[in-house]
Amino acid sequence: MPGLPPARTPGSYRIALVCLGNICRSPTAHVVLEQRLADAGLDDRVEVASSGTGGWHVGNPMDRRAAATLSAAGYDPTRHRARQYDDSWATAYDVVLVMDEANLADVGGRTDRVGLFRDLDPVDPGAEVPDPYYGGDDGFEEVLAMVERTSEAIVTALDDVLRGADGPPGDPA
Ligand code: 4NP
Numbered sequence: 001m002p003g004l005p006p007a008r009t010p011g012s013y014r015i016a017l018v019c020l021g022n023i024c025r026s027p028t029a030h031v032v033l034e035q036r037l038a039d040a041g042l043d044d045r046v047e048v049a050s051s052g053t054g055g056w057h058v059g060n061p062m063d064r065r066a067a068a069t070l071s072a073a074g075y076d077p078t079r080h081r082a083r084q085y086d087d088s089w090a091t092a093y094d095v096v097l098v099m100d101e102a103n104l105a106d107v108g109g110r111t112d113r114v115g116l117f118r119d120l121d122p123v124d125p126g127a128e129v130p131d132p133y134y135g136g137d138d139g140f141e142e143v144l145a146m147v148e149r150t151s152e153a154i155v156t157a158l159d160d161v162l163r164g165a166d167g168p169p170g171d172p173a
Pocket of ligand 1: 022024
């Protein structure tokens with residue numbers, strides 16, 4: 001899945017971010033990507049959601065370390081509530097981006113619309129976002145850095161996908 005797949009409905013896009021617990025990595029990516037989309041003026045055309053393949057934390061707010069890392073960087077982590085992934089997400093969303101290879105196996109593997117979040121990382125494409133849950137605070141800082149640069153690349157890719165969808169007739173783009 002190089003780049004982003006085309007929109008199912010031209011002109012808008014739905015993107016799902018998935019990890020194991022939906023309290024650390026995919027919520028961090030969710031908050032950062034939504035902020036970047038708002039900054040780019042694309043928040044009215046792109047919907048972001050996140051979930052975990054495991055259901056232990058459903059309904060809970062973000063892990064307090066993930067929330068503290070986001071707050072310190074100027075983001076609002078307070079609205080998140082954990083959800084669980086199910087197979088309906090794979091057909092409802094334009095793309096499902098998961099954090100690591102275990103998540104990828106849990107959702108049934110790669111497809112045209114399912115891949116790794118860091119497939120779009122300009123620094124180390126195809127790498128995993130490592131699970132910070134059992135580690136120290138450094139792990140959360142590392143996750144935020146890779147999520148920030150990858151989210152910027154995703155916004156650029158979304159801009160291209162949406163621009164291609166509503167360019168004027170005959171526009172070669
Ligand atoms: P996440 O981190 O997948 O980034 O949300 C984890 C959160 C909780 C657990 C594992 C990973 N857990 O085992 O409860």
